[in-house]
Amino acid sequence: MLQSIPEDLSRDAWLAASWKQTWETAGPSRILQYIQDPGDGNDVEELIAKDKRSSSKLSEIDSEVSIVAANIRSFLPKLDYLEGQSRRNNIVIDGIQESGNESWAQSEEKVRKLLSDKLKLTGIEFERVHRTGRSTGERTRPIVAKFFRYKDKVRVMEKAKDLKGTNVYINEDYTDVVRQKRKELIPAMKAARERGDIAFLRHDKLIVHPASQRPRSQKSDT
Incomplete structure (x- = not known):
């Protein structure tokens, strides 16, 4: 769009050029309307002014959208932290056989049996135990167990290594x-281990201890 009249153009020439540029983007319906009712000759100037206002409004909207997007991005880490805190007392158990139409009570009983028989843990209270994911009948869904007490979860996680070789896995x-x-x-963890380093994941971080600096003991969660 021609924003101002160049010095080497007369007003009529500028209007003609603006008219051409405006109508090239106006669309068939608007052109037909002009043919049927050309008006008093001020239509081009009116369209140009309207287009300027629309462009200005779109620019304002783009700016507002950018601000909203930036605010959302700044909140995402906080939301993820809050979600993580809500899962603090949870564990996920994979590999416990699922029964048809299994109820929450049945899922909890299976978890209690696993803890008592395999990990020798009793007296643990749960807030809720249930399968997660959509039931398709093609695979065994994992169980999410939420403890009443965080210290009970810690006890279970410390003993989870005793399930090695059972095809049952307990994770955060x-x-x-x-x-x-x-x-x-x-991939980076596997590469470090192939080099002979001690490497493991802790929450969302990769911890690597070079083989030459191995500590006597190091706790990991994977």
């Missing part, structure tokens, strides 16, 4: 964001 209930970060770190 991470948020989607943390799970994705851990997934992305796995």
Whole structure:
């Protein structure tokens, strides 16, 4: 669009050029309307002014959208932190056989049996135990167990290594964001281990101890 009259153009020439540029983008319906009712000759100037106002409004909207998007991005880490805190007392158990139409009570009983028989843990109270994910009948869904007390969860996680070789696995209930970060770190962790280093994931961080600097003991969660 021609924003101002160039010095080498007369007003009529400028209007003609603006008219051409405006109508090239006006669309068939607007052109037909002009043919049927050309008006008093001020239509081009009116369209140009209207287009300027529209462009200004769009610019304002773009600016507002950018501000909103920036605010959302700044809140995402906080939301993920809050979600992580809500999962603090949770564990996820994979590998416990699922029954048809299994109830929450049945899921809890299976978890209690696992803890008592395999990990020798009793007296643990749960707030809720249930399968997660959509039931398709093609695979065994994991169980999410939420403890009343965080210290009970710690007891279970400390004994989870005793399930090695049973095809049952107990893990932290991470948020989607943390799970994705851990997934992305796995190749680097494997590469470090191939070099002979001690490498493991802790929450959403990769911890690596060079083989020459191995500590006597190091706790990991993977």
